[in-house]
Amino acid sequence: MPPIQTQPVDPALLRPAGSAPGKTFFGHPRGLATLFMTEMWERFSFYGMRALLVLYLVAPAAKGGLGFAAATGAAIYSVYNAMVYLLALPGGWISDRFWGPRRTVLIGGTIIMIGHALLAVPVEFSFFIGLGAIALGSGLLKANISTMVGHLYPDRNDPRRDGGFTIFYMGINLGAFAAPLVIGTVGQSVNWHLGFALAAVGMALGLAQYVFGGRHLSPKSSVVTSPIGRAERNAVLRKAGFWAALAVVFYAIVALTGHYSINWVIWPLTLVGLLIPILVFARIKRDKDLSKDEQGKMSGYIWFFVAAAVFWMIYDQSGSTLTVFADDHTGSSLFGWNFPSSWFQSLNPLYIMALAPVVAWLWVWLDRRRKNPSTAVKFGLGLVLIALSFGVMMLAMAAASGGARVTPLWLAVVYLVQTVGELTLSPVGLSVTTKLAPAKYASQMMGIWFLAVTAGDCVAAVLQQFMGDAFLSTTAFAIQGVAALVAGLGVVMYRKRVRGLMGDVH
Structure with missing residues (x-):
């Protein structure tokens, strides 16, 4: 690796390496x-x-x-x-x-x-x-x-x-x-x-x-855009070392006293994952450097953030709840072809590769006819679809009652509905994050968008722990599906209020 550059590079160097004719x-x-x-x-x-x-x-x-x-x-x-x-x-x-x-x-x-x-x-x-x-x-x-x-x-x-x-x-x-x-x-x-x-x-x-x-x-990828000074670096390392040492001592005491279980890891990390997004937004909303317009946009963004967290709460269970259902309650053959339950995880990327160009074309086609839905409506549609996917799971769970194994087509439909919901919400969420970002937090906002996934997954972990074996049941699917449906309808119903907070962003 070349040495790290800590000074701005010559603009002439910013032409990508290997971009000469014949080398593309x-x-x-x-x-x-x-x-x-x-x-x-x-x-x-x-x-x-x-x-x-x-x-x-x-x-x-x-x-x-x-x-x-x-x-x-x-x-x-x-x-x-x-x-x-x-x-x-x-x-x-x-x-x-x-x-x-x-x-x-x-x-x-x-x-x-x-x-x-x-x-x-x-x-x-x-x-x-x-x-x-x-x-x-x-x-x-x-x-x-x-x-x-x-x-x-x-x-x-x-x-x-x-x-x-x-x-x-x-x-x-x-x-x-x-x-x-x-x-x-x-x-x-x-x-x-x-x-x-x-x-x-x-x-x-x-x-x-x-x-x-x-x-x-x-060469720009080697540049440290805001190099840290020695004093600040030492302070950061001291704080990090202190909290790391505290965690080691705490867990050593828990283990040596015979109280350790996996819950001592699950619950602290879950609470951290829920608290950090709250603290991040609280800090931004208290920031007096932001203009009234920027504060209004961040208030509007919080609506999208919460909606996204509800979406990811359900969506990311493809690797947990749906995987357990695939292994315990779903047949492992289709049209005489046998396959392991882990193969269901390939459906989402397959659907994305097939449908992403179609959805992208659809938005352009609607925009040309001045019928392109607003960001809030697209978010609402994504939430309604993710709610619908758990409605399908309720039917699949009912079909699996009595120990029966259901056809793999149930999960194929669930993943299809979820993927369409993802394509409706996720790219739009990335876009609106960059559009609503205050100038002061422009480089941090994509990381803040990822915190919606963190919050949603942590809520899912809380539900899974509290519900125990019932986390895989029609009741659990219904509770989460209704929550997503209410969130989706709420975003759509209050879209004019959200639009007002977004200012000049459409």
């Missing part, structure tokens, strides 16, 4: 190929492990698993996923102040690979250390690799820019689609830990691509 990637800078492959393999490792996570947690020891109750396994998954998105916020800060995006992604990917390798060790303590490492590394990588794609196009009006991001996100979904088919099959059919080892191999391949293709990346 589908007409784009060669660096896009490097980032495409890096992200594809990282997503391969992430989604492959995720497809196995709950199944391994709840599998009995006789079958090589950890033997947790289904509700506890689902809650562990929810908290883990929440931490991945929570850590994207400090991941962006670390890049801005310490390492720059390029080195931060390398360090994050290395930590992810080590985490997957720890999961491959058949020791419970090693397994949970590995989960923590993957969450930490994902936070570092997720917050910065998309930024590096933008660096390949220093001219913000470059007509290739949107296409470059489209190609990049295709890499995400290719990795996510292939992962359950490969890692899920090996983990469920051969050995859990061999599956986790394959996830480590996937991340290693991504790192190799990143290192050897690094010469094609933009």
Whole structure:
């Protein structure tokens, strides 16, 4: 890796490396190929492990698993996923102040690979250390690799820019689609830990691509935009060291007194995941540097944030609640073709690749006819669809009563409805986040958007823990579905009020 630059680079250097004629990637800078492959393999490792996570947690020891109750396994998954998105916020800060995006992604990917390798060790303590490492590394990588794609196009009006991001996100979904088919099959059919080892191999391949293709990346990706001073750095390290030491001492006392259980991890992390978004918004709303217009926009944004949290509360249960349902209550064959339950995790990326261009075209088509729904209506539609998906799950759960295994088509429909809801809400949420961001918090707002996922997953963890075995029931699906439906209708009903808060943003 080249040394970190802490001073602004010469604008002449901002032309992406490898962009000379004859050295392009589908007409784009060669660096896009490097980032495409890096992200594809990282997503391969992430989604492959995720497809196995709950199944391994709840599998009995006789079958090589950890033997947790289904509700506890689902809650562990929810908290883990929440931490991945929570850590994207400090991941962006670390890049801005310490390492720059390029080195931060390398360090994050290395930590992810080590985490997957720890999961491959058949020791419970090693397994949970590995989960923590993957969450930490994902936070570092997720917050910065998309930024590096933008660096390949220093001219913000470059007509290739949107296409470059489209190609990049295709890499995400290719990795996510292939992962359950490969890692899920090996983990469920051969050995859990061999599956986790394959996830480590996937991340290693991504790192190799990143290192050897690094010469094609933009020099801007090595710049530390706001380098931290020595005094401030020492103060940060002292505070971090203090809280880390306090946590070690606390958990050592809990363990030595014989009181330790997994709940001592689940509940503190859940509370952290719920409190941090509240504290972040409280700080912003108290900030006297923001104008009245900016404060109004942030008030409008809170509506979208809460709505998104409700959406992700349900959506992210695809890897927990729906995975348990797939394994315990769903048939594993269709038209005479047998497959492991982890394969259901490939449906969402498959649907995204098929439907994303259609939805994008639909918004343009409606806009030309001046019928394009407002942001609030699109959010409301996404919430209604995610509520509908759990309505379908209520029917599937009823069909599975008495120990019957239902057709896989039930889950295929559920994932289809959820994916359409995601395409309605998620891209619009990313867009409105950038539009409503106050200038002072422009670089932090994407991390704040990710906190909606954290909050939603933490609410899911609370429900899973409180409901116990009933978390997989028609009642649980009904409660959450109704909550999403009410949230969706509320956003639509109060859209004019929200529109007023948004000011000049439409």
